[in-house]
Structure formats: structure tokens, C-alpha cells
């Protein structure tokens with residue numbers, strides 16, 4: 001009979017509670033959530049009630065939570081700036097770990113994480129969900145099958161989406177590097193992880209350019225005000241909180257637990273709560289007058305040790321809606337977007353592969369990647385399968401991101417990744 005693992009979650013918000021907690025709670029034969037820690041009492045008690053965690057096992061204080069080991073596995077889904085601290089404490093306590101990305105934007109912390117894991121021998125899965133998403137698995141199969149010959153280069157576009165940029169990287173939690181990793185790491189560590197995974201070698205050198213061009217006070221339209229609620233442009237500005245949250249919520253008839261609306265209001269989302277959050281909270285601020293400093297577009301060039309090259313473009317100024325990836329091989333090319341993969345083997349008819357029908361768990365985000373990753377966590381902790389998103393592999397892509405940001409700040413200078 002398979003084992004049921006006990007789970008403690010620290011950071012029971014959008015990812016820790018509403019995604020991983022829910023996925024685990026719906027698999028009681030595999031996981032039992034026994035302890036929770038969240039500094040926000042309402043979030044803690046909301047998750048505690050939903051997952052039936054007794055009141056005495058709920059902590060608002062992370063020190064009390066980490067005073068001893070509480071379960072077999074810990075899920076770390078706190079904000080970016082706590083990942084290293086919480087991961088190091090969890091390793092010392094002997095937990096197996098599911099840790100949210102990004103781990104860190106510092107090389108010394110990458111080294112500390114690896115050294116501590118070596119000392120305590122923990123199994124660690126970093127949440128690079130795209131490795132588990134149907135379309136990305138299919139593209140990896142195409143590359144590995146040799147259908148397009150030898151992989152030569154990759155062209156990778158992350159269209160962040162104007163509304164998503166405004167929500168997360170201008171008004172939201174990832175807007176400023178004092179509280180969050182630089183955007184190329186915070187938003188694109190999945191992309192960098194996949195690029196490195198497909199390249200199948202360490203990255204040799206990297207260069208990057210990019211800037212915060214638009215979401216700053218000098219670009220504010222004439223007549224606009226500090227908050228959308230009293231702005232005369234609130235019905236016309238595409239970045240208006242009313243248009244993004246109220247119109248967006250109503251037009252698509254979203255369910256009451258839908259992201260990003262639930263970030264503003266908790267659950268259930270209602271129009272009344274959204275209006276109140278826009279009037280009073282951070283998500284009602286004018287996008288040209290926030291305390292944001294992360295970029296709105298950035299390009300990264302990479303050379304891998306096996307000669308494969310790649311470019312990554314992260315850009316706010318589009319509708320969003322999914323990455324666009326082309327892989328170029330000596331005998332063919334494959335293009336992937338959010339709908340399908342277009343495979344052109346040279347000299348043969350074009351093949352269109354519908355990745356949606358191939359995946360399971362498509363009721364969960366990231367093309368089913370979230371749910372498949374929670375399955376992979378089980379395989380890892382039970383020792384059933386070796387893991388692809390282990391700490392060392394994740395650190396490899398973090399190093400690319402850290403060096404890319406250093407290069408951007410140095411005006412695009414080419415830097416060696418492992419010096």
C-alpha cells in the first residue's frame with residue numbers, strides 16, 4: 001500500500017494554499033496537510049478551515065513554526081525574499097521540500113543552498129511547473145526524438161501581457177527589487193529553466209539589455225490622478241484598475257476563486273469587494289505612480305557549453321496569453337504557442353500537434369503542470385522516480401538569470417556564467 005505523507009505549508013496564499021494545498025487536499029491517499037503557517041491570520045484560518053488543520057497546528061509566526069519538524073514534507077510558498085531563509089531552516093530540520101521559485105538572486109545564496117542540501121541530504125523540488133506542462137513535455141519529446149536533427153538554437157518569447165505586468169510587476173508583489181527578485185528571475189526563471197533543460201548543457205555566457213520604459217511618472221497621461229477611483233481616464237485607460245479588474249471579471253464571467261481577482265479580495269470574489277479593494281488598496285493605484293522599479297522589457301542572449309544558442313525576450317506590451325517558442329534543428333524546426341506545436345521536418349509536410357488533447361490534469365493551471373508537479377513530488381518523496389527539477393538543476397538556471405541581470409545593469413556586457 002502506498003504511503004500517505006504529512007505536509008506542512010508555510011505561505012498559504014495563492015500558490016501554497018489555493019494551488020498546492022488544494023491539489024494535495026484532493027489526494028488524501030497521498031498527502032495529509034497537518035500544519036500551516038501564514039503571517040496573515042485570515043489567510044491562515046481560511047486555509048486551516050478548508051484543509052481541516054486543527055487550530056493548535058496553525059502558526060502566524062515562522063519562528064514558532066520552524067521550532068521543530070512538523071511533517072514529512074514542507075511546502076514553502078512565502079514571498080520571494082523568504083525562500084532562502086525558509087529553505088535553509090527546513091533543510092536543517094530534515095524536511096523534504098517543495099519550494100517556490102525563484103530561490104534567490106544571489107550567487108552566495110545559491111552556493112549556501114547547495115552546501116546545506118549536501119550536508120542534510122534533503123530531497124528538494126523547485127516549482128518549475130513548465131517542466132510538467134503538456135506542451136513543454138511534448139516539445140522536449142520532439143527534441144529528444146531527433147526529428148528536427150541536432151538542436152542548434154532557440155527563440156523564446158514571454159509575452160507577459162499588459163494587464164499582468166500592471167497587476168504583478170507595477171502594482172503587485174513583484175514590482176520592486178527591494179522585496180522581490182529582478183523581473184528576469186521572478187517572471188522568467190521558468191523560461192530560463194526550460195531553455196537550459198532543452199539545451200541539455202550548462203550555460204557558458206550570457207548578455208542582456210532591457211529597461212523600465214513606460215510605467216513611471218513621466219509617462220503619466222495628462223489629467224491622470226494618483227488612484228483610478230478619482231481619475232477622469234478610468235474608463236479609457238487600458239491600465240485602469242476598473243477595466244482590468246471590474247470589466248475583466250464581469251466580461252468573462254469568472255468564477256469566484258479566479259486569479260488575479262482573488263489576489264485583491266480573497267475568496268469568494270465579489271464585485272463589491274473588488275470595488276472596495278480598488279478604492280483603498282494597492283491595486284487601485286495609477287500604474288504611472290507606483291513604487292515599481294522592475295523592467296517592462298528585457299532580452300537575454302545565451303551560449304551553452306555544447307554550442308547551442310538561445311534568445312529570451314520578456315515583454316509587457318502585448319495581450320499576454322502564453323509563451324511562443326521556436327526550436328531550430330539541423331533537419332527541422334518546431335514552433336509552440338499556447339494552442340499547439342507546428343512541426344516542420346525539412347522536406348516533409350507540416351505536422352500540427354494539438355498539445356491540449358494530449359495532457360491530463362488540464363483543469364489546473366500551467367497546462368496541467370501544477371497538478372503533474374504535485375504528482376512528481378509524491379514520486380520524489382516516496383523514492384519512486386528520480387527528479388528533474390532538483391535543486392542543483394534549478395540553481396543552474398538561477399545563475400543564468402543572476403548573470404543576465406548583472407549584464408543588463410552593466411549595459412549589456414557579455415558575462416561568463418561559471419567563472
Ligand SMILES: NC(=O)c1ccc[n+]([C@@H]2O[C@H](COP(=O)([O-])OP(=O)(O)OC[C@H]3O[C@@H](n4cnc5c(N)ncnc54)[C@H](O)[C@@H]3O)[C@@H](O)[C@H]2O)c1
Nearest residue numbers: 011012013014015038039040043062077078079080100127
Ligand atoms: N511556480 C509558479 O508558477 C509561481 C506562480 C506564481 C507565484 N509563484 C511564487 O510563489 C510564491 C508565493 O506567491 P503567491 O502568489 O502565492 O503570493 P501570496 O501573497 O498569495 O502568498 C504568500 C503568502 O505568504 C504569507 N507570508 C508572507 N510572509 C510570511 C512569513 N514570513 N511567514 C509566513 N507566511 C508569510 C502571506 O501572508 C501570503 O498569504 C512567490 O515566491 C511567487 O514568486 C510561483
